[in-house]
Amino acid sequence: MERYETPNNLVDLFEDAVKRFKNNPLFGVKNKEKTGLDWMTYGEAGARVDNLRAGLAQMGVGKNDVVGFIGNNRPEWAISAFATYGAGARFVPMYEAELESTWEYIIRDSDVKVLIVSKPAIFDKVSAFADRTPGLERIFIIETQGEGSLGELEALGAKNPVESVKPDKYDVAALVYTSGTTGEPKGVLLSHQNFSSNAAGGYHLFTEVLNEEARSLSILPWAHSYGQTAELYNWMQFGGSIGFMESVETLADDLALVSPTFMIAVPRVFNKIYDGLQAKMKETGGLPKALFDMGVKAAKEKRELAAEGKSNFLVNLKFKLADKIVFQKIRDKFGGRLQGALTGSALMNPEISHFFADIGVPVFDCYGLSETSPAVSMNCFSAYKVGSVGRPIENVKVVIDQSGVDAIGDDGEIIVYGPNVMQGYHNKPEATAAAMTAHGGFRTGDRGRIDEDGFLFITGRIKEEYKLQNGKYVYPGAIEEDIRLLPNVANAMLSGEGKKYNVCLVVPDFEVLGDYARQKGLSADPFDLVENKEVTDMIAAEITAFLKGKYGGYEIPKKFIFLADDFTLDNGMLTQTMKLKRKAVFDKYNDAIEDLYKE
Incomplete structure (x- = not known):
């Protein structure tokens, strides 16, 4: 073309x-x-x-x-x-x-x-x-x-x-x-x-x-x-x-x-679809679930063999069968023509990324900010690495600045140069000066690293990071994103600055929990569910098990607060791009958080 x-x-x-x-x-x-x-x-x-x-x-x-x-x-x-x-x-x-x-x-x-x-x-x-x-x-x-x-x-x-x-x-x-x-x-x-x-x-x-x-x-x-x-x-x-x-x-x-x-979306769209598929298969059981599980397993094996330049007849046959009977139905739910999607605002979970790519709907992570118009980097069909946000797009340069940052290995603050960088903040010369370098680069406030192939990886947010009492740094964003992937969790926020350990505010997914409650003969009312120890202990255990091995023990929350009210635009706890307004959350729940640290 x-x-x-x-x-x-x-x-x-x-x-x-x-x-x-x-x-x-x-x-x-x-x-x-x-x-x-x-x-x-x-x-x-x-x-x-x-x-x-x-x-x-x-x-x-x-x-x-x-x-x-x-x-x-x-x-x-x-x-x-x-x-x-x-x-x-x-x-x-x-x-x-x-x-x-x-x-x-x-x-x-x-x-x-x-x-x-x-x-x-x-x-x-x-x-x-x-x-x-x-x-x-x-x-x-x-x-x-x-x-x-x-x-x-x-x-x-x-x-x-x-x-x-x-x-x-x-x-x-x-x-x-x-x-x-x-x-x-x-x-x-x-x-x-x-x-x-x-x-x-x-x-x-x-x-x-x-x-x-x-x-x-x-x-x-x-x-x-x-x-x-x-x-x-x-x-x-x-x-x-x-x-x-x-x-x-x-x-x-x-x-x-x-x-x-092709769709321009955010990970939450695909996370919800993935969770819905998993819940549906679990509920349906029998042959449909067996075919689904077989297809997912075969797709993973097929991908891993392809990475080694290999192929296996039986694996290919299993995948072809599942693709025709199960995966095609999933693609049909997207309208039957979807060739891919670009997602931003947060990173896709690697497992979910692999799943959609395996069934023929690759979802490509990208990275950007309002101040960069917004694209800085993106994955695409010809250059794709799961877990990264791709390579910088044409005419855009990314520099990793380790000065003034407690660097971990080769990470540092991401600074962006290029024709995409804003003209400044309206009526805010001091904020503009603080955000820009002397050579016209934009200080993103995000931490990242660039690997040997030129792919950018986001490692945290400088303004959100904090130290525990033991001096170890915590980057809450990635941990919170992972917690939100659990079917029983709708939202989560970590806290622990200057404390012995992290605690977590959790908003359960009351739609999913409602089915569980009805099966157990429990009240499905959100306020009853967050007061039910059987339910909260179950979710706390799921979070701990899910994070174990992926994060250090000091990063995993030790105690939890379960909330019946979600963080929303209406209550001022989310931005329009669905990011947490941490100060607003802390202001409301500070007393409850402090109570968790009382021995």
Whole structure:
């Protein structure tokens, strides 16, 4: 396939895609009967972008003005973004499921001039604090008609067309606000080159599966740079199509309806599917479980033999049988066409990675941050090492800095250089200076190492690490991720700084435990389950056994607190990217944690 050289700005990227793929389907939304998808072509999207860009110009939006957007992924998200870029303005996306105080902070901090919201309920909430955001002049609603609607603004633009502004590659395209595990959100200033170079770097690693026939099921919010770059801007380069997930609850139906060929996701999606398969096989038993177990074993043997350049007829036969009877049914659950997936935000468990690769749906770990647009490194079909986050993408350089860090072997702080590195934090010069090196590198705050083949491995998070009383360091993130892989655990957080040993806050998976409770004649109420010693002892034993051998004895938690309430966005204990806000958790449960250390 001929290499496509991506333009250095998002306006040319979109307009070029409209010309090249005018009649290709671009966005697919469930129809009213929810039996199929209604498709918008590249050409139709281009016409709406032209109209909205002109409508924004009628509202006085021009160079470096700010257009805000509150809503989930939908065609109007992309139309609003590309219309804003074409007006020479900056785009500020916000999550629909967000605290109103966070909306207010972002609108005021970024000085949003025109705001587009998905529904009237959001309009009402924003209107309640509009007097505290003096820069906000107009709000337009997508899901309404007539005055004050997005449709009205597009119609106004259709009557007063204007040409698009061609931005410089260094012009800021968007402010992506980090939800932040501590403190107030920071507006990451990302330029047109930041986004376009990053999309190109990812695309060039997957040209064998990313083409005009490629289709994605959009499940990750575009309000985060990962969803924007890896999916939306990436797809513009090769003319693929994007169907939208209606909700998490409808994911299984949406997979069947959209039939994606490649997905941009997070490990949790595949962890849940894997756990569900294991639970289903255990419940079904009999011949189906025997075939499943045989297939998994044969797939592992087949993989290990292939690594040695060997093959075995009986192993191949067992795998072929299981693949036809069992694994094909699993692939069908993904819509039957899925060739692979890219996952970020956390590392896939190696066992689960191997499983999906063995059944024909490889899941590739990548690494990045909002400040790096976001991709730094990624695995792909031609260069893949389980447990790593791949090699740096083109034009990106990774340096491991051991100065100022208690290095363990060859690990240190990951510093990133390249065209993907942000322009800085909006209105925060001190934070920008602290995050950047003298030569333009970004200090990630993550620990890592690079092996002899150039693959990057994440070893921890500098700000999250802590010392026990014995002087040994603990890197809680990896341990917590492993604990969450247990079927009976939904969430977990370690604590132990300055203490004799680690303790762990555990949120059980009450859906899984509910089945167990009913079989045992126990109450399935979450509050009853976390008070039931039989249940909590069982989970504690599972955690200890699972971690033993993989971690040092000092790292494994000695005591546990079981919680009936999960860490969520609503209670302020998770960021939008599902990372723990440790301080918020400590603030709430500090007394209970301290009680565990009382002899």
